[in-house]
Amino acid sequence: MTRNLRDWLGEGPLSLELVDPRLLQGERPFDAQPVRRVFRRAKYCIVEREDDAWVLHFRMTGKVVLERPGGKLRARLLTSGTPVHFLDARCLGELRVLPRADLEAHLESKNLGPEPFPERQSAAWWSQQLQGLRGAIKPALMRQDRIAGLGNIAASEICFRAGVDPSKPVHQVQAWERIAHEAWSFLHHVVDQESGPEIHYVNEVGSTNPFQVYGREGEACPRCGAEIQRFVQSSRSTFACPRCQGT
DNA sequence: ATTCGTGTTTCAAA
DNA sequence: GTTTGAAACACGAA
Numbered sequence: 001m002t003r004n005l006r007d008w009l010g011e012g013p014l015s016l017e018l019v020d021p022r023l024l025q026g027e028r029p030f031d032a033q034p035v036r037r038v039f040r041r042a043k044y045c046i047v048e049r050e051d052d053a054w055v056l057h058f059r060m061t062g063k064v065v066l067e068r069p070g071g072k073l074r075a076r077l078l079t080s081g082t083p084v085h086f087l088d089a090r091c092l093g094e095l096r097v098l099p100r101a102d103l104e105a106h107l108e109s110k111n112l113g114p115e116p117f118p119e120r121q122s123a124a125w126w127s128q129q130l131q132g133l134r135g136a137i138k139p140a141l142m143r144q145d146r147i148a149g150l151g152n153i154a155a156s157e158i159c160f161r162a163g164v165d166p167s168k169p170v171h172q173v174q175a176w177e178r179i180a181h182e183a184w185s186f187l188h189h190v191v192d193q194e195s196g197p198e199i200h201y202v203n204e205v206g207s208t209n210p211f212q213v214y215g216r217e218g219e220a221c222p223r224c225g226a227e228i229q230r231f232v233q234s235s236r237s238t239f240a241c242p243r244c245q246g247t
Numbered sequence: 248a249t250t251c252g253t254g255t256t257t258c259a260a261a
Numbered sequence: 262g263t264t265t266g267a268a269a270c271a272c273g274a275a
Contacts, residue, residue: 022270043255059255061271072271091270092255110256134263144256153254201254203273214254235266237252 001064001199002045006038008066008084009077014049016095017076023086024075026097027052032078042112042148046103053103055096062086062093065198112148117187123176126183130170137173138166139234141183150183153202153214154190156239158183160213165245166238213239 013032018024033049040046047054056064064077068085075095077084086093098106113129129147133140141147141155150158159166161182164175173179193210194200200207202215209215212222217230221241229247230239240247 151254
């Protein structure tokens, strides 16, 4: 979505049409200012204008699209060309606007760990980033302050691809080499595959599930055919193959 | 008709 | 310091 936004916004003047006032926090960016930069940090998408910075978070159901097929419209990003629509079914997404000078401090305050993507990180790096955590590996992979950007789906998928039991305590994990490889491989695969004018979430009507275990409770494991299990860790659904991952 | 669960983060409490 | 649970929200499915 960040890449799309970069393409769609270009470098010309940008302003905001606010539809749902709850979306916006901070300043009210209704003037038009040229776009300087669009980039991603963890799950935040940042649009820098001449004087301010917009920090977008899509939470679980937010998205930006050019055409508006349906869904709850929360704002429009207005350029000299086609407007960009911020859709958000559950209305948990947010847009924070702050002076550009404050951006660095703002991101700093989030305590985000380093990025596992797009550069490939080593087994030692993964092991080191999660070092000292008491709990299970799957929730640990979602710790934004240790490694930024992995969410509930990625954590399940990476454990599956690496053949690691999501419940295994971090300190007992040996398969860091496989985790490092599969994490990178999954992220590239999913970004590649999900690229396009609109991101489709798994739960949306008419979308097909592109994942190997996530959302596939009761279905056959793509590798061994055993039934995929669902269970809860840290109040989030985990999906895993009991045979491949030894759960 | 309620309750549940939901690609997340943050804050309080254990 | 670390981990867990609830809340913010809307809505289809159970």
